[in-house]
Amino acid sequence: xxxxKLAFFDFTGCEGCQIEFTNLGEEAILALLEHxxxxxxxEAMTETTTERIDxxxxxxxxxxxxxxxxxxxxxxxxxIVIAYGACACTxxxxxxxxxxxxxxxxxxxxxxxxxxLQSGPALPISAAIKVDYYAHxxxxxxxxxVRILSALLHNDTPLIPSYPVCVxxxxxxxxxxxxxxxxxxxxxxxxxxxxxCPALGIPCEACRGFVDEPNLRSLETVLMERxxxxxxxxxxxxxxxxxxxxx
Amino acid sequence: xxxxxxxxxxxxxxxxxxxxxxRVIGPVAKRSTFAYEQLxxxxxxxxxxxxxxxxxxxVFFPPAQQLVRFDGDTVEGCIxxxxxxxxxxxxxxxxxxxxxxxxxxxxxxxxxxxxxxxATTIVASNIQAISPRAFWDSVGxxxxxxxxxxxxxxxxxxxxxxxxxxxxxxLITLGDFREATAGEVQAAREVNAAVMGRCPERLAYSTDAxxxxxxxxxxEEEMWDELAERCFSCGSCNTVCPTCYCFDVSDxxxxxxxxxxxxxxxxxCLTREFAAVTGAGGSKENFREHHSSRFRHRFMRKTTYxxxxxxxxxxVGCGRCSRACTADIADPxxxxxxxxxxxx
Numbered sequence: 001x002x003x004x005k006l007a008f009f010d011f012t013g014c015e016g017c018q019i020e021f022t023n024l025g026e027e028a029i030l031a032l033l034e035h036x037x038x039x040x041x042x043e044a045m046t047e048t049t050t051e052r053i054d055x056x057x058x059x060x061x062x063x064x065x066x067x068x069x070x071x072x073x074x075x076x077x078x079x080i081v082i083a084y085g086a087c088a089c090t091x092x093x094x095x096x097x098x099x100x101x102x103x104x105x106x107x108x109x110x111x112x113x114x115x116x117l118q119s120g121p122a123l124p125i126s127a128a129i130k131v132d133y134y135a136h137x138x139x140x141x142x143x144x145x146v147r148i149l150s151a152l153l154h155n156d157t158p159l160i161p162s163y164p165v166c167v168x169x170x171x172x173x174x175x176x177x178x179x180x181x182x183x184x185x186x187x188x189x190x191x192x193x194x195x196x197c198p199a200l201g202i203p204c205e206a207c208r209g210f211v212d213e214p215n216l217r218s219l220e221t222v223l224m225e226r227x228x229x230x231x232x233x234x235x236x237x238x239x240x241x242x243x244x245x246x247x
Numbered sequence: 248x249x250x251x252x253x254x255x256x257x258x259x260x261x262x263x264x265x266x267x268x269x270r271v272i273g274p275v276a277k278r279s280t281f282a283y284e285q286l287x288x289x290x291x292x293x294x295x296x297x298x299x300x301x302x303x304x305x306v307f308f309p310p311a312q313q314l315v316r317f318d319g320d321t322v323e324g325c326i327x328x329x330x331x332x333x334x335x336x337x338x339x340x341x342x343x344x345x346x347x348x349x350x351x352x353x354x355x356x357x358x359x360x361x362x363x364x365x366a367t368t369i370v371a372s373n374i375q376a377i378s379p380r381a382f383w384d385s386v387g388x389x390x391x392x393x394x395x396x397x398x399x400x401x402x403x404x405x406x407x408x409x410x411x412x413x414x415x416x417x418l419i420t421l422g423d424f425r426e427a428t429a430g431e432v433q434a435a436r437e438v439n440a441a442v443m444g445r446c447p448e449r450l451a452y453s454t455d456a457x458x459x460x461x462x463x464x465x466x467e468e469e470m471w472d473e474l475a476e477r478c479f480s481c482g483s484c485n486t487v488c489p490t491c492y493c494f495d496v497s498d499x500x501x502x503x504x505x506x507x508x509x510x511x512x513x514x515x516c517l518t519r520e521f522a523a524v525t526g527a528g529g530s531k532e533n534f535r536e537h538h539s540s541r542f543r544h545r546f547m548r549k550t551t552y553x554x555x556x557x558x559x560x561x562x563v564g565c566g567r568c569s570r571a572c573t574a575d576i577a578d579p580x581x582x583x584x585x586x587x588x589x590x591x
Binding site (some may be wrong): 028172174219226 | 301305476478483486504519
């Protein structure tokens with residue numbers, strides 16, 4: 001049996017997750033290529049494929065109806081589909097538009113009515129196709145992707161944490177943002193990143209989406225009581241990466 | 248097992264002499280608070296700390312600890328204990344370490360913890376500053392701190408070092424100590440007695456009364472739902488606790504897909520997946536599915552379930568959980584008081 005075939009596909013997004021993968025560096029990528037064949041990867045190679053794929057890494061959110069067909073075609077010829085990065089997993093930051101109607105004018109001014117700008121709500125790719133695994137984050141963590149791929153190469157189930165970022169901050173003995181008079185959303189944000197932002201003094205923005213069953217009422221209260229947010233800001237804050245996951 | 252005195256001027260050189268001969272871990276400043284870290288110089292040491300983010304158990308039971316490395320057919324252990332002096336442990340954390348010592352020794356002795364524990368000399372120190380959420384003078388007061396090798400108390404002009412074991416005695420040669428006078432011993436006793444009763448929070452009930460009432464409250468679901476209403480299930484109350492000892496183990500592969508490492512991580516029973524299990528035929532079950540049942544479980548563990556084994560509650564009153572809880576609902580004094588008051 002040959003090496004499993006791996007392909008990257010991009011939808012609505014900045015393609016930063018593909019770039020992040022290249023940040024693994026030459027040595028690590030060449031080592032990985034001993035075990036997989038990369039057959040399509042727009043940010044790093046010209047070749048494309050219409051063949052069957054073992055592992056499809058789908059990046060970007062689903063924002064146009066015509067993307068559905070392409071997503072379905074990828075699903076049909078892929079053994080495993082991984083939603084790769086925040087946009088594919090939850091709609092990501094693109095989904096902020098789902099709650100606004102004046103963004104075309106704000107962003108594009110006179111060009112607001114250009115036809116290619118017309119698109120629907122930004123949705124996770126799971127709105128169009130079945131997803132087997134999620135590589136969360138903005139950008140998706142390259143190290144986590146390697147862990148997921150390694151587990152799949154060993155016919156194992158990848159361990160993707162569902163506990164919140166607070167667990168990782170404590171393991172790192174990071175001083176809590178709230179203790180420093182700041183805000184944070186690590187209490188409801190899915191971990192797995194290793195909590196680098198709070199360790200650098202930056203609040204967690206929940207780029208990996210929410211944990212299962214986030215206590216959003218409590219989040220609003222804590223952001224208001226401890227970080228001094230207005231109610232509007234408390235609600236809006238947690239929408240940045242998770243607009244599709246809340247009302 | 249003696250009482251020794253060292254002047255303030257000679258204390259710094261003593262700490263530096265320890266650093267020169269072994270790894271020394273002690274409280275240092277970390278942003279707005281404190282943490283146990285390896286000391287590079289005596290000037291890093293902050294014996295005036297109130298409480299650290301994580302308890303000192305992390306020295307023997309690290310948040311992430313590599314257990315074994317594997318490479319094809321070979322498997323080798325990663326546990327390599329390093330001779331260490333753990334300097335500046337408040338008495339409540341000495342009690343916490345004594346509890347994890349017991350728990351990791353019980354039944355199947357846990358070498359991964361005990362190897363580093365046995366390679367460590369613990370020097371306790373008196374409390375010079377009191378954390379705003381502390382209640383160590385009113386919880387489990389019948390449990391005496393033990394298991395440390397020496398106890399250091401700052402008195403006028405210097406320090407009294409009371410050694411408890413041969414490991415503690417061995418430190419004396421590293422500093423300019425002399426035998427303490429009866430007056431100095433008495434002064435240290437007074438310093439340590441003077442902090443008792445000064446904690447900002449106070450648990451007004453005995454260990455036994457709390458244990459009985461909390462256990463009895465198990466079925467009072469409405470109360471537990473109310474107590475846990477704001478809970479995020481983030482596990483911070485667990486991950487900062489000096490007596491929590493649950494862990495999860497997982498394997499990871501290196502890029503060669505042949506070698507890898509087995510690691511254990513601190514786990515937290517407040518998190519949603521902690522009690523999730525797979526049953527026969529791949530069925531899934533979570534035996535503490537609701538956040539209030541997880542919240543209740545923590546209080547059962549801390550106030551009643553382990554009491555017989557530990558000789559007291561599995562809580563030492565450090566107040567770390569109260570501080571770490573962003574929703575501020577984890578404070579044992581407030582929760583236990585609420586439960587106790589519902590009886591009357």
